[in-house]
Amino acid sequence: MKIFAAALCLFILQIIVILVLEYRRPQRAVAWLFLLFCCPPLGLLIYYFLGRDYRQSRKLKAHAAGTRRVLHDYAAERSQLITRMEDTGNPELSSHKELLRLLDGLSESLVTGRNASRILVNAGEAYESMLEAMESASEHIHLEVYIFRNDATGERFQDVMIRKARQGVKVRLLCDGLGSRKLGRRFLRPLASAGVETHFFLPSLASLFGGRFNYRNHRKILIVDGLVGFTGGINIGDEYLGKDPKMGFWRDTHLRLEGDAVYYMQHVFLKDWQLVSGERLSHPRLFPVHGCEGTEGVQIIGSGPDGEIDANQAMIFAAICAAESRIWIASPYFIPDPAILRALKNAVLRGADVRIIIPSKPDSALVYNASLSYLDNLLDAGVKFYRYRKGFMHAKVWIADGLLASVGSVNMDMRSFYTDFELSAVLLQPQRIEELANQFRRDLEDSETVDPYVFRQRGELARATEEICSLLSPLL
Structure with a gap:
């Protein structure tokens, strides 16, 4: 009886701890309580390793404050900042002044006007453009990815980094400690011998015992000489070429950028580099004066548990609320929070065409079933879903009317919104927005419509699996 009473007290204590620490995030609290009921002896232990709030880290706060000066002194001074609607080059934005004001207040990265972008719609095209830019480097190469594979593609990037480092170019490589955990000494030793500096963001074992295992760096950034930048959904590996x-x-x-926006990508990289390596880089040569004559409006938005605002979630929510005719989304994972869910339903009610492309084949059964759990409700509301049939849909793209569009690493899920370190490029130029829209139309041709009637005929086991995964979805 005493053992039972002690176990009950421990169980109640665990419930109280989770409710106290997660009261600002009810969905996460429910998910953690569900896990606690499933394995009561280990609930608090699992929470310690996976659920602690990153925002409380003193190191994180110190590093974030220390690098704001880099942005103010270099990026902002060298950029043409857009503060007036007429400077965006997008007539549709003229009736949405509040949207531009919101974008301007979301993050340390501001809306800039002297940019030129190029959309890259497959890894083959992206890799060739990235490698070409790296070959041209004379000052530095900054590469930051979630996954870096030790395969043929990884070796191509390794060869270029080694060659450029031996030519005197400063090469810095930042990989996520979990996503790139398979990179071993055999791959890393030649990089180090050539002078390439490599660091891993929250290595698996250290982050597990530090209670930070659940927080990953999901960004994809390449910056060459502070003049050319790349971002999007593509990591470094053979599978992105369709070889899996x-x-x-x-x-x-993926997206290739020149101009002011590259300064802000550089700023994000430097913040991450300082957090991982302890090295504060702030030399003016990292922010050289560029000669880009482009006139595209672009904003780089970095978000993560180090920010006071969940900037990418706020940006997407605001754009959905502003859209009147179309909201088109492509994402491999679809686990929206209540605010995004409500905004999508409201968009349908006011007559917007809401279309969402998800994969037909999952790379994670757990996440895929969690995504499917949201379809019933949204299909009833009039949202149109499509399953991509040609292969695996990994693009992270969304389009709101002709107002703006986004390309980046941000999935339409709560992990990207609140837990992972992410980066997106918001495009304001009508031509780029329509280019993405045309690619979306081509993707629709390679997709099948999710018929609401047929979808509702799935079995009870499938429904039960989806509901369980939905309960856990805030943690996925």
Whole structure:
């Protein structure tokens, strides 16, 4: 009886701890309580390793404050900042002044006007453009990815980094400690010998015992000489070229940028580099004066648990609320929070065409079932869903009317919104927005419509699996 009473007290104590620490995030609290009921002896222990709030980290706060000066002194001074609607080059924005004001207040990265972008719609095209830019480097190469594979593609990037480092170019490589955990000494030793500096963001074992295992760096950034930048959904690996026999063809979107926006990508990289390496880089040569004559409006938005605002979630929510005619989304994972869910339903009610492309084949059964759990409710509301059939849909793209569009690493899920370190490029130029819209139309041709009637006929076991995964979805 005493053992039972002690166990009950421990169980109640665990419930109280989770409710106290997660009261600002009810969905996460429910998910953690569900896990606690499933394995009561280990609930608090699992929470310690996976659920602690990153925002409380003193190191994180110190590093974030220390690097704001880099942005103010270099990026802002060298950029043409957009503060007036007429400077965006987008007539549709003229009736949405509040949207531009919101974008301007979301993050340390501001809306800039002297940019030129190029949309890259597959890894083959992206890799060739990235490698070409790296070959041209004379000052520095900054590469930051979630996944870096030790395969043929990884070796191509390794060869270029080694060669450029030996030519005197400063090469810095930042990989996520979990996503790139398979990079071993055999791959890293030649990089180090050539002078390439490599660091891993929250290595698996250290982050597990530090209670930070659940927080990952999901950004994809390449910056060459502070003049050319790349971002999007593509990591470094053979599977992105469609060489994984399980996943097959890989549909992704990346972006090449020149101009002011590259300064802000550099700023994000420098913040991450300082957090991981302890080295504060702030030399003016990292922010050289560029000669880009482009006139595209672009904003780089970095978000993560180090920010006071969940900037990418706020940006997407605001754009959905502003859209009147269309909201088109492509994402491999669809686990929206209540605010995004409500905004999508409201958009349908006011007559917007809301279309969402998700994969037909999952790379994670747990996440895929969680995504499917949201379809019933949204299909009833009039949202149109499509399953991509040509291969695996990994692009992270969304389009709101002709107002703006986004390309980046941000999935339409709560992990990207609140837990992971992410980066997106918001495009304001009508031509780029329509280019993404045309690619979306081509993707629709390679997709099948999710018929609401047929979808509702799935079995009870499938429904139960989806509901369980939905309960856990805030943690996925």
